[in-house]
Amino acid sequence: xxxxxxxxxxxxxxxxxxxxxxxxxxxxxxxxxxxxxxxxxxxxxxxxxxxxxxxxxxxxxxxxxxxxxxxxxxxxxxxxxxxxxxxxxxxxxxxxxxxxxxxxxxxxxxxxxxxxxxxxxxxxxxxxxxxxxxxxxxxxxxxxxxxxxxxxxxxxxxxxxxxxxxxxxxxxxxxxxxxxxxxxxxxxxxxxxxxxxxxxxxxxxxxxxxxxxxxxxxxxxxxxxxxxxxxxxxxxxxxxxxxxxxxxxxxxxxxxxxxxxxxxxxxxxxxxxxxxxxxxxxxxxxxxxxxxxxxxxxxxxxxxxxxxxxxxxxxxxxxxxxxxxxxxxxxxxxxxxxxxxx
Amino acid sequence: xxxxxxxxxxxxxxxxxxxxxxxxxxxxxxxxxxxxxxxxxxxxxxxxxxxxxxxxxxxxxxxxxxxxxxxxxxxxxxxxxxxxxxxxxxxxxxxxxxxxxxxxxxxxxxxxxxxxxxxxxxxxxxxxxxxxxxxxxxxxxxxxxxxxxxxxxxxxxxxxxxxxxxxxxxxxxxxxxxxxxxxxxxxxxxxxxxxxxxxxxxxxxxxxxxxxxxxxxxxxxxxxxxxxxxxxxxxxxxxxxxxxxxxxxxxxxxxxxxxxxxxxxxxxxxxxxxxxxxxxxxxxxxxxxxxxxxxxxxxxxxxxxxxxxxxxxxxxxxxxxxxxxxxxxxxxxxxxxxxxxx
DNA sequence: CTGTTAGCGCCTTCAT
DNA sequence: ATGAAGGCGCTAACAG
Numbered sequence: 278x279x280x281x282x283x284x285x286x287x288x289x290x291x292x293x294x295x296x297x298x299x300x301x302x303x304x305x306x307x308x309x310x311x312x313x314x315x316x317x318x319x320x321x322x323x324x325x326x327x328x329x330x331x332x333x334x335x336x337x338x339x340x341x342x343x344x345x346x347x348x349x350x351x352x353x354x355x356x357x358x359x360x361x362x363x364x365x366x367x368x369x370x371x372x373x374x375x376x377x378x379x380x381x382x383x384x385x386x387x388x389x390x391x392x393x394x395x396x397x398x399x400x401x402x403x404x405x406x407x408x409x410x411x412x413x414x415x416x417x418x419x420x421x422x423x424x425x426x427x428x429x430x431x432x433x434x435x436x437x438x439x440x441x442x443x444x445x446x447x448x449x450x451x452x453x454x455x456x457x458x459x460x461x462x463x464x465x466x467x468x469x470x471x472x473x474x475x476x477x478x479x480x481x482x483x484x485x486x487x488x489x490x491x492x493x494x495x496x497x498x499x500x501x502x503x504x505x506x507x508x509x510x511x512x513x514x515x516x517x518x519x520x521x522x523x524x525x526x527x528x529x530x531x532x533x534x535x536x537x538x539x540x541x542x543x544x545x546x547x548x549x550x551x552x553x554x555x556x557x558x559x560x561x562x563x564x565x566x567x568x569x570x571x572x573x574x575x576x577x578x579x580x581x582x583x584x585x586x587x588x589x590x591x592x593x594x595x596x597x598x599x600x601x602x603x604x605x606x607x608x609x610x611x612x613x614x615x616x617x618x619x
Numbered sequence: 620x621x622x623x624x625x626x627x628x629x630x631x632x633x634x635x636x637x638x639x640x641x642x643x644x645x646x647x648x649x650x651x652x653x654x655x656x657x658x659x660x661x662x663x664x665x666x667x668x669x670x671x672x673x674x675x676x677x678x679x680x681x682x683x684x685x686x687x688x689x690x691x692x693x694x695x696x697x698x699x700x701x702x703x704x705x706x707x708x709x710x711x712x713x714x715x716x717x718x719x720x721x722x723x724x725x726x727x728x729x730x731x732x733x734x735x736x737x738x739x740x741x742x743x744x745x746x747x748x749x750x751x752x753x754x755x756x757x758x759x760x761x762x763x764x765x766x767x768x769x770x771x772x773x774x775x776x777x778x779x780x781x782x783x784x785x786x787x788x789x790x791x792x793x794x795x796x797x798x799x800x801x802x803x804x805x806x807x808x809x810x811x812x813x814x815x816x817x818x819x820x821x822x823x824x825x826x827x828x829x830x831x832x833x834x835x836x837x838x839x840x841x842x843x844x845x846x847x848x849x850x851x852x853x854x855x856x857x858x859x860x861x862x863x864x865x866x867x868x869x870x871x872x873x874x875x876x877x878x879x880x881x882x883x884x885x886x887x888x889x890x891x892x893x894x895x896x897x898x899x900x901x902x903x904x905x906x907x908x909x910x911x912x913x914x915x916x917x918x919x920x921x922x923x924x925x926x927x928x929x930x931x932x933x934x935x936x937x938x939x940x941x942x943x944x945x946x947x948x949x950x951x952x953x954x955x956x957x958x959x960x961x
Numbered sequence: 962c963t964g965t966t967a968g969c970g971c972c973t974t975c976a977t
Numbered sequence: 978a979t980g981a982a983g984g985c986g987c988t989a990a991c992a993g
Contacts, residue, residue, distance in 0.1 A: 331969090331986065355688055356688050368733065531895070556876075559900070641987095
């Protein structure tokens with residue numbers, strides 16, 4: 278591939294001049310500029326982002342770590358982030374942690390070595406000492422959807438506490454008293470929130486919380502499926518179930534189908550994370566809709582602000598900018614036909 | 620961040636030695652090795668992938684371009700590729716082209732500047748002169764799912780022609796004669812295949828093809844939704860519909876719901892791209908299952924082979940390795956309850 | 962076995 | 978307005 282030197286030679290100027298026309302970093306006489314541009318064109322020259330990064334220590338690449346891009350929730354997040362960042366010349370290095378701390382650690386390692394300009398992370402929930410490394414080197418970290426065990430950056434999340442509260446409250450108002458909830462490991466900040474909301478709603482209705490109605494399942498659809506079967510078999514007297522993510526909803530519906538249980542006749546249902554297909558099952562599912570676009574918006578804005586801060590503090594040192602705030606977005610209960618009055 | 624020089628200084632050796640212990644590129648006496656390792660540890664040193672790339676001209680990053688990661692098909696592809704590449708120390712730079720040639724061009728530009736080691740592309744279908752640039756610079760290109768307008772790399776795809784043939788044939792054998800098909804722009808290679816299969820099946824059953832039963836829709840769910848409405852209103856006499864991707868299936872089902880049309884009673888249905896939720900609608904949808912894992916497998920293998928070739932040819936020049944073959948994977952029709960005999 | 966040296970391709974003072 | 982030179986962090990010969 279041609280280098281800046283080839284261009285300089287062909288245009289009969291120095292590499293400095295070429296650099297200046299490329300970056301508009303300096304005024305260049307129109308005719309020399311034209312010559313340079315012509316040379317660039319002729320050689321099909323493209324500045325090496327690598328070399329540029331080395332000198333400027335700016336990579337214009339952002340690390341994005343999510344648990345599983347196959348989950349529509351995260352797919353939408355990646356897309357939303359890409360949409361908002363690609364237009365500014367950033368590239369995304371996307372990593373699937375698959376909910377494994379070890380993979381998360383390896384990915385962090387790789388991205389650190391790659392000197393990304395910033396990171397957007399949906400953390401697994403395990404503590405990651407490597408994160409300290411990022412903050413030590415002033416690489417902006419923004420957490421999306423989930424809070425890391427040790428705070429080390431702004432958290433942009435959805436108020437799942439309120440979301441679950443709304444779901445539970447909705448069922449309670451319909452007269453339900455024995456409401457099961459299907460969640461992932463309570464290690465995750467989002468799960469803590471969900472359970473909080475669930476418990477609070479019960480308490481507000483002067484009901485005690487039956488811990489045996491809280492079903493914890495692993496992340497995969499198959500695991501959710503199994504757990505759902507257990508749930509349905511163990512607690513025949515319950516009247517409603519809240520599934521707190523896409524996989525749980527899928528697994529639960531499969532299990533119900535297999536056990537010939539109908540909703541809302543046998544059991545009422547509320548799903549988390551709305552999705553087009555939820556309206557296509559019979560009857561359509563009541564769901565808590567998560568504001569994904571707003572989430573991406575806030576996340577990218579926060580990240581850009583953080584990177585801005587970081588750039589500033591590099592120039593004029595000791596201008597401590599205040600840390601960026603966490604943001605909590607509200608979810609919305611969409612009432613459809615999967616809950617009945619009892 | 621500490622550099623290799625800091626490590627060398629602290630360990631009392633030269634940078635070359637440090638480099639050698641990092642890369643195992645040379646035998647180093649055990650005790651010096653230990654000192655170096657200790658220094659690395661103490662400084663929390665991490666080699667800069669940027670600098671390394673500049674000297675070795677290897678980035679260990681792969682560009683991945685898909686239309687829309689929000690489509691479960693592509694989400695699964697990205698995940699499948701990541702799974703198979705991350706373990707080898709590669710990172711994915713993921714780009715959403717959103718089916719727009721302009722965005723695709725911009726992404727190609729960025730990835731070229733980033734000097735990726737290879738590319739996996741699901742092309743939009745528009746000609747992209749920039750692709751020539753990649754082949755000119757010997758950057759391996761592998762196309763996944765779709766064929767680019769001008770051949771410039773191996774194509775790993777699913778035999779959609781056979782898949783649609785099977786779907787159409789299935790309906791024909793059930794006695795259907797007026798079968799509509801919902802597709803995207805026939806510009807795409809995958810759509811050409813689909814229509815071929817459809818037409819061929821009809822011909823094989825000695826039926827003429829009614830072009831008015833071929834409904835072309837834009838990519839988004841909303842577009843599919845509208846087109847589906849048109850389809851349902853314009854052709855009241857048809858007895859079956861084939862929806863050729865996830866968005867089409869969604870849009871069609873929504874439209875049928877809105878028009879109070881039941882399947883399989885009013886119309887029989889076959890969907891492309893199986894998905895867990897297809898078994899949860901009532902009745903479960905007959906679908907063509909796409910072998911996504913095999914697709915990712917073949918794609919990554921081909922890419923790695925191509926990169927291997929490229930590396931070899933760099934060493935011993937003029938050892939022309941034969942071009943890698945295209946691969947066509949077979950889809951499978953999963954018969955469920957959405958088609959009835961007539 | 963270890964150190965010296967010369968780039969990789971680019972940007973950036975600092976002169977001119 | 979343009980050029981010369983140094984350096985970003987690392988690896989790859991080659992010497993010792």
